[in-house]
Each structure stands twice: as structure tokens, then as C-alpha cells.
Amino acid sequence: MDSNPENIPLDPWQRLTAVVQRLDQHIQVHQKLDVAKKYALEHPLVTLYIVAAVAMCSVPVMFFACFVIGSILFSIIGFLFVEGTLLTIGCVLLGVFLCLSGFLAFSLSSLVVLVWFSMTVSYSLLQSLRAKLQETVPGYMYGNQRPVVLTSGHKSSEE
Numbered sequence: 001m002d003s004n005p006e007n008i009p010l011d012p013w014q015r016l017t018a019v020v021q022r023l024d025q026h027i028q029v030h031q032k033l034d035v036a037k038k039y040a041l042e043h044p045l046v047t048l049y050i051v052a053a054v055a056m057c058s059v060p061v062m063f064f065a066c067f068v069i070g071s072i073l074f075s076i077i078g079f080l081f082v083e084g085t086l087l088t089i090g091c092v093l094l095g096v097f098l099c100l101s102g103f104l105a106f107s108l109s110s111l112v113v114l115v116w117f118s119m120t121v122s123y124s125l126l127q128s129l130r131a132k133l134q135e136t137v138p139g140y141m142y143g144n145q146r147p148v149v150l151t152s153g154h155k156s157s158e159e
Helices: 012-027 029-042 044-136
Strands: none
Touching (some): 012 029
8 A cells, every 4th residue: 555645635535436446456356357257158057056056045144134124123113112102201291290380389479479468468457557546546556555445535544
């Protein structure tokens, strides 16, 4: 083989063609094919025997090759069906889980908003009630003191 990098073509197809040409020159395939054709024409019975033997030996090889290719195809198709089924089940489970967690998150968020809103409204109602009590009940002060309640026209004394 030539070790000169300047003669090596850059295109892979050209490289392959160059390798095939070098092998053809080294092995001398054309000369050997010409010799085999000449022998086949001179000895037809031997050629028939060789062709029959090769054909009969290739039948089991072809059956085995068909079996291997069929097995590989069935394995791939079976794998696709099993994988497709598993992916479908996984997607359905993921969808159900996401829907449930979304519903749960929405429910809890709504509950928090509802509680916050009701507490705000309750607090504002309590504030307005306290303000009205301070206006209407004389001497009402929230805290430790008890409210003074008017009865029959006079003030009650605190005890």
C-alpha cells in the first residue's frame, strides 16, 4: 500500500473505489475469473456438480438466514408493541396523576383564598360591630372593662 498522503482522495466514495482497484490489482480477480470460466467451459459436468453442491449447501443457510431475519423482525415488532403499551399506560397514569394533583392544588388554593376572604370579611364585620357598640353604648370600651348597661333610666354601678 502506498503511504503517501498526497495520493489519498478526500471523498469517501473515491477512497473506496481506490481500495477496490488496489485489491483487484493485488489479487488479480479478473485473471482468476477468466481461468474459472475457461475451466467451466472445458468441464461442464464438474461445473454442474459444483453449482448443484453450492446450491444445495446454500438452501439451509438461506433458511437459517430467513429464520434469523424473521426472528429479528418479530422481536422488533413485539418490542414496539410492548413498549407502545407500556408508554401508553405510563402516559395515562401520568395524565391522571397530573389531573389529580392539579385538581388538588386548585382545591387547596381555593380553600386558602376562601378562608382568607371569610376571615377578612369577619374581621371587618367585627370592627364595624365594635365601632357601632362604642357609638351606641355609653362607656363601652373594649378590653378589661365591662360595658355599662343602662337599665330603667339610671346607670348601674360597677362592682
